[in-house]
Amino acid sequence: MAAAAQTQASPTTGSVVELRHVHKWYGEFHVLKDINLQVRLGERVVVCGPSGSGKSTMIRCINRLEEHQRGHIFVEGKELTNDLRQVDAIRKEVGMVFQHFNLFPHMTVLENLILGPTWVRKIPRKEAIDTAMMYLERVKIPEQANKHPGQLSGGQQQRVAIARSLCMKPKIMLFDEPTSALDPEMIKEVLDVMVELAEEGMTMICVTHEMGFARTVGDTMVFMDQGEIVEMAPPAEFFANPKNERTQLFLSQILSH
């Protein structure tokens, strides 16, 4: 790999997120192997793969919850480096929804929603509350604003978590298995919110096993296995005609029931 080419790297025009030759190790374990991915503005990327394939690690590298050790990651034209201010600037623009919601249990729903806007974006409290209520309407739980997260169902908590990310007015949304910790009857209410978000043109990178969702809203399917991107294709092609054996095996396992 030409080192000179790497140091002069700059993002490809037109991509809001770009991963170029990204590697990561946990000790001796090579968890991300030469990941290359470009995400255009408004593109919906769905990442799937067996557990331990590195898909969560990959999207967690995009807002630096994990550090990559080789290669380059660009978000909105800015490269992720050790510069903490650069990292904070990127995190402002990137919303993240976690598998376990990670709402702050000591705050009310509303306080959860206005924390980022008031402290990171320095928006006046009054305005932040208005925005927060608007997003709570959109995820259809404005009446829960003054409850604590512990008093809500899993589906409601995840919708609050999505609203919390949206309050920061992010340009890109990352979803890390947002429905995996939910009871079956609550999955739909969360997916509905995500579909709506996709229809509005939000750039999304979504790690999920919800293949129905992937088919409806996905622009690009990414299949990962053992730390590599094995296959990348539009959903129609991906589901109808997977090229790689590992993809075929994976799809046969998750679609067989």
Place this chain on the structure above:
Amino acid sequence: MTDRTAAHEDWTRPPAATTGVIGWMRKNLFSSWLNSLMTLLAIYVLISTIPGLFQWAFIDAIWGDNPPEVCKNMPGACWSFINEKYRLILFGVYPYEEQWRPLVAMIIFLTLIFGSCIKPLWVLGKWIMAIWAVGLVMVGILMWGGVLGMEYVDQSQWGGLPLTLFLATFGAVLSFPLAILLALGRRSDMPAIKTICVVYIELIRGVPLISILFMASVMFPLFLPTGVSIDKLLRAVVGLILFSAAYGAEIVRGGLQAIPRGQYEAADAMGLTYWQKMGKVILPQALRITIPPMVNGFIGGFKDTSLVLIIGLFDLLYATRLAFQDISWRPYYIEGYVFCALIYFCFCFFMSRYSQWLERYLAKGQNY
């Protein structure tokens, strides 16, 4: 609903309370032969101690203003000793005529403490700090004097309960922020800060409080230029703060470790800075769960202040001992210790109850 018959009534209702006094006793005190044995043993212990104690403390006791000779060879407690010496116990060797000053100072000080603990007064918000500042200046003026026609009283003459309260309060309150910083430092990614905090905590925890007080009192002045001297009380307070901060740091660290990683990640993903993340998200949760061990530490620290006697400060316990140095009252040291213990108990019990209330209050709405 309306056609429910009488026969239905008895199974649609919860079973009638079968407890009553006898029922309760059978269920809780005599449910098995082992339980019965324990109950009888407990009753025996109570019977063999309580009446005797009661007899000594109340029935046979000698109350009121009596000379020590009256108590001689009497079976009961000699509370006349407390009657005679309570001012020495409470205020130490503070000039007798001026003892209203530490009394008023102590009342102001306790009002500040209790006032800060009461929820309706929390609406004052930042004003509480200002009120404290004013209150402490008043306490200082009263204790030292030298102005407003009050005679100057050197700090070496302070003593008794006010001294114990000052030491305990400043030791606890000021060690708390230091403890938080040490705990955060110990979990820091920065090796230099981490090392400093680990070394500090392990070093201070590894030595007895007495040796720290000794160092603060005897060794510290050696490092100061000649002519400069720092108040002995201040040195003792600094020693107490440094000591309890090391213990507090480990308690806070435990709390920090109990907060799930997802909380840190959610705060990071939002773009909060380190101090925003800690101040708004992590510490409020971590400190709530550290209330019980923290208060445990404060209660311990409150009683540890009695060790300052080794550097010559007359705290409550030492003042009590001074009281029965008086040769004619010497046999009545038990009464002195009981009185002193009751005072300690009142404060410790308050702290304990308050922490339980605070825990419940902060847990409101968070059922996790």
